[in-house]
Amino acid sequence: MPTTADFKKNLRILVDGAPCAIVEHTVQAPSARGSATLVRTKLRNLLTGQLLEKTFKAGESFPAPDLVYRQAQFLYRDGEDLHFMDEENYEQFSLPEDRIPDVAPWLVDGMVVRAIHFEGRVASVELPKTLTVEVLETEPAVRGNTASGKVMKKAKVAGGVEIMVPLYLEAGETIEVDPAEKRFIRRA
DSSP: OOBGGGOOTTOEEEETTEEEEEEEEEEEOOSSTTOOOEEEEEEEETTTOOEEEEEEETTOBOOOOOEEEEEEEEEEEETTEEEEEETTTOOEEEEEGGGSTTTGGGOOTTOEEEEEEETTEEEEEEOOSOEEEEEEEEOOOOTTOOSSSOOEEEEEETTTEEEEEETTOOTTOEEEEETTTTEEEEEO
């Protein structure tokens, strides 16, 4: 059973009977003697997609949810629903776009994702750790802003997501990104 000391981004725990993923957490030290250390968290409910803010006492433990992970393929977008096919049994399922707001912009027809099943039904989907995407547009490089070591500019990639990329990248190039952090990794 994970405790508050084990908290890290994307750890899955069971809170109030629902599986949740930790989005972020901070530890708040006590200001008075005798008071407990608190752990403030932002959790994403995997069943509803809702973002929750919860505070726990340090040392509290949580049951791990009984999750099953299976490969699924993204098929198409239909208004506000996203349609997938389980690659093991070829059954199709759909999820509302607002339930997976961090995943939806990255989805491309035919992409293989990981479906998260809880109590026999699909709770959510997860992207691979890295994605290969095309840069659609970038800001122009401004002369003179190369004084600092890390020179970055905004770029819009497939799906309309904005990320920071190195100055030398131009529209039309293919790059690898970390979708969870919205971070450039390297040219593809």
